[in-house]
Amino acid sequence: MTGLWIIPALPLAAVALLLLLGDRAGRRGTAWIACGSVGLAFAFALRAVIQLAMLPPDQRALVDTIGTWFRVGDFSADISFLLDPLSAVMVLVVSGVGFLIHVYSTGYMAHEPSFRRFFLYLNLFTFAMLTLVLADNFLLMFVGWEGVGLCSYLLIGFWYQRPAAAEAGKKAFVVNRIGDFGFLLGLFVLFTAGGSLDYQHLFAAAPQRFAGAAGTALVTVATLLLFVGATGKSAQIPLYVWLPDAMEGPTPVSALIHAATMVTAGVYMVARCHVLYQLAPVSLEVVAVIGAATALFAATIGIAQNDIKRVLAYSTVSQLGYMFMACGVGAFSAGIFHLMTHAFFKALLFLGAGSVIHALSDEQDLRRMGGLARPLPWTHATMLIATVAIAGVPPFAGFFSKDEILSRSYLSGHHRIWLAELLGSILTAFYMFRLYILCFRGRPRMSHEVAHHVHESPPSMIVPLVVLAALTTVGGWIGMPLIEGGHPFERWLAPVFENAAVAGLHQESPATEWALIAISVAAALLGIGLAFRAYLRRPEVATALAERFAGLKNLLVHKYWIDEIYGVVFVRPFYAIAGWFWRFWDEVVVDGTVNGVATVVEGASAVLRLFQTGFVGTYALFFALGVAALLLHFLRHP
Amino acid sequence: MIPLLFAAFAAVLVASSLLVILHRNPVTSALFLVLAFCSLAALYLLLGAEFVGMVQVIVYAGAIMVLFLFVIMYLNLGHDVEGGVQTTLRRGLGWVVGAVLVAEGAMLLARGMALGPETPQSPPPPGGNTGAIGLLLYSRYLFPFEITSLVLLVAMVGAIVITRGRTTPAGPARAAAPRAAAPRAAPPATPAAGPPGTEPAGAPAEEVHA
Amino acid sequence: MIPLSWLLLLSAVVFAIGVVGVLVRRNALVIFMSVELMLNAANLAFVAFARHLNSLDGQIVVFFVMTVAAAEVAVGLAIIVNLFRLRETVFVDEVNLLKG
Numbered sequence: 051m052t053g054l055w056i057i058p059a060l061p062l063a064a065v066a067l068l069l070l071l072g073d074r075a076g077r078r079g080t081a082w083i084a085c086g087s088v089g090l091a092f093a094f095a096l097r098a099v100i101q102l103a104m105l106p107p108d109q110r111a112l113v114d115t116i117g118t119w120f121r122v123g124d125f126s127a128d129i130s131f132l133l134d135p136l137s138a139v140m141v142l143v144v145s146g147v148g149f150l151i152h153v154y155s156t157g158y159m160a161h162e163p164s165f166r167r168f169f170l171y172l173n174l175f176t177f178a179m180l181t182l183v184l185a186d187n188f189l190l191m192f193v194g195w196e197g198v199g200l201c202s203y204l205l206i207g208f209w210y211q212r213p214a215a216a217e218a219g220k221k222a223f224v225v226n227r228i229g230d231f232g233f234l235l236g237l238f239v240l241f242t243a244g245g246s247l248d249y250q251h252l253f254a255a256a257p258q259r260f261a262g263a264a265g266t267a268l269v270t271v272a273t274l275l276l277f278v279g280a281t282g283k284s285a286q287i288p289l290y291v292w293l294p295d296a297m298e299g300p301t302p303v304s305a306l307i308h309a310a311t312m313v314t315a316g317v318y319m320v321a322r323c324h325v326l327y328q329l330a331p332v333s334l335e336v337v338a339v340i341g342a343a344t345a346l347f348a349a350t351i352g353i354a355q356n357d358i359k360r361v362l363a364y365s366t367v368s369q370l371g372y373m374f375m376a377c378g379v380g381a382f383s384a385g386i387f388h389l390m391t392h393a394f395f396k397a398l399l400f401l402g403a404g405s406v407i408h409a410l411s412d413e414q415d416l417r418r419m420g421g422l423a424r425p426l427p428w429t430h431a432t433m434l435i436a437t438v439a440i441a442g443v444p445p446f447a448g449f450f451s452k453d454e455i456l457s458r459s460y461l462s463g464h465h466r467i468w469l470a471e472l473l474g475s476i477l478t479a480f481y482m483f484r485l486y487i488l489c490f491r492g493r494p495r496m497s498h499e500v501a502h503h504v505h506e507s508p509p510s511m512i513v514p515l516v517v518l519a520a521l522t523t524v525g526g527w528i529g530m531p532l533i534e535g536g537h538p539f540e541r542w543l544a545p546v547f548e549n550a551a552v553a554g555l556h557q558e559s560p561a562t563e564w565a566l567i568a569i570s571v572a573a574a575l576l577g578i579g580l581a582f583r584a585y586l587r588r589p590e591v592a593t594a595l596a597e598r599f600a601g602l603k604n605l606l607v608h609k610y611w612i613d614e615i616y617g618v619v620f621v622r623p624f625y626a627i628a629g630w631f632w633r634f635w636d637e638v639v640v641d642g643t644v645n646g647v648a649t650v651v652e653g654a655s656a657v658l659r660l661f662q663t664g665f666v667g668t669y670a671l672f673f674a675l676g677v678a679a680l681l682l683h684f685l686r687h688p
Numbered sequence: 689m690i691p692l693l694f695a696a697f698a699a700v701l702v703a704s705s706l707l708v709i710l711h712r713n714p715v716t717s718a719l720f721l722v723l724a725f726c727s728l729a730a731l732y733l734l735l736g737a738e739f740v741g742m743v744q745v746i747v748y749a750g751a752i753m754v755l756f757l758f759v760i761m762y763l764n765l766g767h768d769v770e771g772g773v774q775t776t777l778r779r780g781l782g783w784v785v786g787a788v789l790v791a792e793g794a795m796l797l798a799r800g801m802a803l804g805p806e807t808p809q810s811p812p813p814p815g816g817n818t819g820a821i822g823l824l825l826y827s828r829y830l831f832p833f834e835i836t837s838l839v840l841l842v843a844m845v846g847a848i849v850i851t852r853g854r855t856t857p858a859g860p861a862r863a864a865a866p867r868a869a870a871p872r873a874a875p876p877a878t879p880a881a882g883p884p885g886t887e888p889a890g891a892p893a894e895e896v897h898a
Numbered sequence: 899m900i901p902l903s904w905l906l907l908l909s910a911v912v913f914a915i916g917v918v919g920v921l922v923r924r925n926a927l928v929i930f931m932s933v934e935l936m937l938n939a940a941n942l943a944f945v946a947f948a949r950h951l952n953s954l955d956g957q958i959v960v961f962f963v964m965t966v967a968a969a970e971v972a973v974g975l976a977i978i979v980n981l982f983r984l985r986e987t988v989f990v991d992e993v994n995l996l997k998g
Contacts, residue, residue, distance in 0.1 A: 662996075662997060663994060663997065664993075664994025664995065664996040664997025665990060665991055665993075665994050665996070666990045666993075666996065667778055667921065667924075667990050667991055668778070669996075670920050670921055671778060671781060671782065671785070671921055674782075674785045674789075674917050674920075674921060675785060677789070677917075678785055678788045678789055678792065681789070681792040681793075681796070682792065684796070685792060685795055685796060685799075690900065691900060694900050694904070698904075698908050701908070701912060702908070702911060702912065702915070705912050705915040705916070705935055706915060708915075708919065708928075708931055708932070708935065709915060709916075709918060709919035709922065709923060709928070709932055709935075714925055714927050714928055717928050717931055718927075718931065721931050721934065721935070724912075724935065724938070725938065728938055728941075728942060731942065731945075732942075732945055734900070735900070735905075735945050735946065735948075735949045736949055737945045737948065737949070737957050737960070739957065740941075740945060740957050740960050740961065743961065743964060744941075744964070747964055747968060748934075748938070748964065748967075751968065752934070752967070752968055752971050755971060755972065755975060756927065756930070756931065756971070756975070759927065759975045759978065759979060760927055762979070763927075763979070763982055763988060765925070765927075765988065778921065778922075778991075779921070779922045781921065782917075782918050782920075782921025782922040783918055783921075783922065785917065785918070785921060786914045786915065786917050786918035786921070787914075789910070789913070789914040789917060790910060790911055790914040793906075793907065793910030793911075793913075793914070794907060794910070797903050797906060797907055797910075806902070806950055807950065807951050807952040808952065809949075809952055810952055817957075820954055821954060821957060821958065821961070824954055824955075824958055825958065825961070829958055832962060836962060836965045836966075839965065839966060839969050840965065840968075840969055842969070843968075843969030843970070843972045843973050844972065846972075846973045846976070847972045847973050847975075847976040848976075850973065850976040850977055850979075850980055851976045851979055851980060
């Protein structure tokens with residue numbers, strides 16, 4: 051009746067259709083099928099959410115069970131979807147932003163020979179992501195979890211003939227897999243101790259099942275393992291290393307997967323399991339600390355990168371850290387709020403960067419950009435809005451969500467987390483405006499040939515930018531404290547979260563709140579100001595500083611050499627072990643056994659061959675011997 | 689009286705069989721085999737199987753052995769030369785196996801396998817033994833009888849085909865041999881067609897009918 | 899009359915002599931003759947039983963055996979002739995065409 055299954059089924063049907071039609075669909079047909087399916091999915095999702103909204107707040111849950119997937123003994127896993135306020139937010143973001151990016155891709159990938167394959171993968175990804183957010187049990191969610199991992203590999207390595215892209219795809223998949231392994235272990239613990247993998251059953255029973263010291267230990271282990279999966283999927287320390295390399299993929303891929311949707315799966319998962327995390331305060335601390343560390347770590351790397359997409363990649367890692375920090379301090383709805391606004395402006399930033407790259411004939415180095423404000427008016431305007439938003443300046447979306455996180459952190463007593471967030475805020479504003487200035491302001495530094503070809507992008511690319519810019523502008527307002535009794539977004543999510551830990555924090559004095567707001571805005575403006583000073587007014591300061599702190603700069607440019615360290619510590623020994631397995635077990639043991647069998651057979655047959663003398667006399671002799679033996683037998687057994 | 693005759697003919701049979709396999713000259717072996725067949729025919733007569741005995745002499749001694757002798761003469765073999773270590777081993781084993789077989793046979797018989805009493809002999813029907821067999825052949829055993837004619841046809845065709853050699857023009861050199869082989873193949877067929885209880889005069893008609 | 903067991907023993911002895919002949923001699927023709935010996939030994943057994951059981955069926959069988967033996971001799975000799983043409987020998991231990 052609820053028909054929730056239609057939402058993920060539509061992109062899947064598009065995949066099947068595109069596979070069947072092959073090249074007969076043509077570019078236009080492919081584009082219509084692909085974008086249409088996601089657009090329709092969004093429409094259905096919207097309808098379902100409206101249906102949800104019409105229910106009273108404490109009954110806001112729509113479940114749609116298609117059937118049983120498998121049944122083993124007492125345990126059964128169903129293909130069943132759940133729409134509650136949390137998944138409503140996620141499904142709208144995924145399908146809405148996904149739709150805009152699909153439309154953008156029709157323009158960006160217009161000259162791509164493997165056009166159809168791209169949309170095939172993109173739709174497959176959308177199907178997997180929608181399954182992930184709409185699942186009502188861990189197993190189905192894991193299907194979506196793995197599915198987005200797979201599609202991420204396929205899309206990052208889309209131009210697979212390029213070695214760098216193929217390597218990046220492989221790296222993403224392998225690192226994700228490590229995270230998924232932790233996730234699976236967490237699921238095992240949850241199932242064994244919790245008795246079910248169904249959200250509603252597990253979460254309802256959790257307080258009793260995980261009570262006491264032993265129970266708390268179990269749930270801590272489970273949630274930490276689940277978080278390992280989240281660090282893989284959402285690129286936190288230590289499994290973030292795949293995301294910057296993932297920029298080898300086409301820019302719309304970076305926008306969709308690595309900004310707006312897939313990387314947020316970890317945050318969604320933590321928010322979904324908040325009941326479990328709240329039973330394990332140690333895990334929450336870990337989440338918050340890792341989030342903080344990652345946020346600062348990535349931000350520092352971001353200020354030294356020269357590739358426009360790399361800067362945005364590290365920015366994503368950093369912002370994801372913010373979302374985890376929010377969850378870590380118990381402000382789950384704030385984390386989801388930031389997830390949503392981040393989806394808007396990060397997607398906008400990536401798509402805008404794509405527009406710039408497209409305009410500059412595939413130039414991605416910031417040092418060879420500049421002065422693009424005039425030739426690219428639309429791109430410039432929308433990018434500026436996004437940059438201001440991510441810096442956290444009101445009235446744009448980023449401000450509301452980031453401020454929410456900051457104030458929650460402070461008011462729940464996590465002062466050091468709050469300081470980290472504040473510092474991160476300054477850095478974020480700084481490196482984002484560095485990007486903006488280097489790209490759009492100042493003197494043009496590109497080659498004359500490229501400068502000659504600079505052109506604004508086609509409407510198929512501009513329109514999504516504009517839509518996203520509009521969302522970035524107004525999207526934050528649903529979290530504003532002053533509208534409609536305050537914090538409508540949070541109240542929407544309240545039935546899901548029952549944020550006992552942070553309930554009643556609106557009762558603190560307005561003065562404190564305004565003070566906090568003022569501080570966060572000041573931090574943003576500080577960062578912006580520093581950026582302008584360093585890169586626009588007095589660029590020689592930047593160069594001087596770079597020379598003075600050359601060692602530090604080198605460290606940042608080389609991302610703290612983390613990839614190299616991983617290579618030596620993990621990758622090389624692993625290859626060595628694998629090599630040993632190959633040389634000994636495979637070549638000696640397995641091949642030896644197989645070849646040994648053949649040799650034995652050969653030997654035996656060489657012996658048996660001696661019977662075939664070719665002389666009739668020998669054969670006759672054997673005949674006679676046989677007869678004699680037979681008679682002997684009859685003699686003994688009459 | 690009869691046991692005496694039996695003992696005599698049995699002795700001749702055994703002796704001539706032994707000489708068949710022991711003699712060096714294949715022609716002599718063939719002649720001793722003829723002797724063995726004849727003594728066997730005598731044994732048949734003693735056992736009251738007159739028709740079989742007659743056919744034994746006519747077919748075996750008269751046709752088959754003749755054929756054997758034809759081939760031996762044609763191949764122009766001399767005395768057999770025996771020798772070689774491998775053959776010695778085989779020969780030794782051969783004698784051993786033979787002895788074993790006889791021993792086993794004797795033991796089986798000595799075990800007193802229930803042979804039962806001899807069934808009383810019924811009086812000879814009109815036409816004698818031959819007539820009786822003819823009656824049986826044309827009633828109960830008609831089908832095998834007809835199949836036998838096919839067997840003979842196949843044998844004849846086979847023998848000709850085998851000895852004809854290749855169909856290539858290289859034939860002329862060998863053409864003499866096939867023609868020598870063909871008349872040899874024909875004689876056994878004609879007399880062999882004789883036994884189906886009719887006079888040899890009707891043999892060609894028999895052949896065509898078969 | 900003649901006891902059945904004597905006849906059967908005689909048949910066995912002739913048969914064994916035939917077997918020895920097949921195994922011991924080199925000349926293919928003599929081997930063939932030994933095979934004929936074996937066939938005749940079987941024929942003797944048949945006739946003996948026909949007599950013992952007062953049934954003509956045994957003699958009928960002998961009749962058919964003889965027919966088949968004749969056919970077999972014709973073809974077999976043709977083969978030996980062919981072998982002689984091929985290898986200039988009738989000694990079976992000089993021919994191992996069956997090998998392999």
